[in-house]
Amino acid sequence: GKLAECQQQLSAALRDLSDCRVQLVDESRRRREVEERCKALVSEVQTGSQQLEDALSTLQSEKMERQREVDAHKATRASLRRLQKHLPVSGAKMNVTTKFMDSYNHCVSSAMxxxxxRASGISIY
Incomplete structure (x- = not known):
């Protein structure tokens, strides 16, 4: 009687131990999967962050380039206006200068x- 009872308890304990080991293996596997997913997410975030920094840097450069172009256009317009003031006001010369100014301004505004x-992604061609 007593021995059979002990064997049953031992058998039950061994089953419990076996169940625990299976659960432990499952938990360990799940933990590894979660760690892998976390690593992948961290990597994606780092990549995205780098891409954003690169895009921002590019935008900053383009903005500075546009500003230089605008400044150059303003300087050219100012020079042309100064030039126009110094020309003798004979109708023909004034007319040629005015036409040149008009076509220059038109070219600049078309280009801008x-x-x-293009900058806003619209194709006009």
Missing amino acids: KAEEA
Whole structure:
């Protein structure tokens, strides 16, 4: 009687131990999967962050380039206006200068519109 009872208890304890080991292996596997997912997410975030920094840097450079272009256009317009003032006001010369100013201004504004459209992703071609 007593021996059979002990054997049953031992058998039950061994089953419990076996169940615990299975659960432990499952938990360990799940923990590894979670760790792998976390590593992958961290890597994605780092990549995305780097891409954002690169894009920001590019935008900053483009903005500075646009500003230089705008400044150059302003300087050219100012030079042309100064030049126009110094020309003798004979009708023909004044007319040629005015036409040149008009066509220059038209070219500049067309170029700037095209550039703005390109920058905002609109194709005009």
